[in-house]
Amino acid sequence: MSADLAATAPAEMAHDHAHDHAHDHAHDHDHDHDHGHADHGHHAVVENNFMGQPNIKLAMWAFLGSECMFFGSLIGTYFFYHGKALVEPMPDKVFSIGITSISTFLLLMSSLTMALGVDSMKQKKRDMARNYLFLTALLGAAFVGFQVYEFSHFVHLGLKLSTSLFGSTFYVMTGFHGGHVTVGVIWLTILAVLIDKGKLNPVKLPINVEVAGLYWHFVDIVWIVIFTFVYLLEFIQ
Amino acid sequence: MSAAHDSHAEHSGQPHSHKAAYIRLGILLTVVTAVELALPFLKTYPQIWDAGQPMWMPLLVALSVFKFGAVVGEFMHLRGDRGIYKFLFLSPLAIAATIFLLLSTLAMRLFLPFGEGLAVTAKDVQAGYVKATKSSGAEPPLADEKFNAAFADAKSKQFVDGKAVFVRVCKVCHGDMGEGKPALGLNLTDDCYKYGGTFKDLYTSVADGRAGNKMPSQGSTLKSEEIRQVVYYVRSLKGTNVAGEPCVGDKVAD
Structure with missing residues (x-):
């Protein structure tokens, strides 16, 4: 007080x-x-x-700046070792463009619902914002579900973290991204529940939702890069 | 959609909603993603898809940069937002992009085809190695670090090691200089390769042998490391054109 x-x-x-x-x-x-x-x-x-x-927004942008370098180095490492794996399976054998494009679409749409959620919050439509946040978290959870399926499918095909340079760099890169999505899903769910219960201070609410949105959109743009450079380029070479 | 617009709206009470603009952008992003997805499938239409044309990869990169910019600029509102946020985000992004480009270029430099005109790619090495381990079954997979070090060092060291293996194992049939021996071994110094001139082809010849002639399988007697070394060495003999056995098989350009 x-x-x-x-x-x-x-x-x-x-x-x-x-x-x-x-x-x-x-x-x-x-x-x-x-x-x-x-x-x-x-x-x-x-x-x-x-x-x-607002300090919290400044902090989030600074954090996202550091995250740029974090994911930049992970994706860069993947490319540094791309095509240097010695042991099967190779990327073009395991990647399934159909499934990955569905999950990509879900994540892209979750960015849209997040933007709409932030927009609703700014207009003080709290219930609508809560619904959009739930929807965003749901789409994010679906994305994580697809990734879990993808990983188990890859392991079934014989690609493990320790199998080859491809396995190591791919799982570390996409695994960290999936971890970020999971954190985002938990964050958004908690936020939505707290909004629903009216536990959050209405003064701080818009900025809290906006900052969560920044994080969520960042996770989406990381996937935009990974999807294009890791998945699609494999099929276009 | 700019900040000035925003603050005007907020001054006059209820902020202006961007809902319609967001939905339009969402549809646009979906369309762009669909175009990106369509590109690999165009491969099945050779009349549209020309793999020789280098425009596809830049196009794909441009589309993803557009998506990136759209989400950051509009969804995250960075475009109309304050300079300090742009600085905090865009300067590390520039550093990350530089690291990314450096790593990719460095990878290409380090792993260039080695040997004079020897078009061996890492993929050939993988394929040859995998086939060799599958056929012999005894050799455990080579550690990646070891392979990379060997690959980068190939020009200097492995030709020497390869020659040692050649003297020990191959020269009995292929001759001191690789010129071949009648009814025993082919000439390895001309431009002809009966079973193909890629790393994979040569690796297979050494590891598995070739049916229908006297080339034996060395997969169980030589380590995969030694097979690689001798393949590098043999491939480097091409074009030395020592007089001996006649040319058999297709001429290989490089």
């Missing part, structure tokens, strides 16, 4: 200071609007930095 109040003062000042700028961020205004009818009784605000940007 007192910590919240303490946090309010500098944020309020920063807010006033930033107000001169035409491009002052939207969330300060959300704060103004919701402050009056926040039924929780405490003075929660979206904590901004001295330039008026």
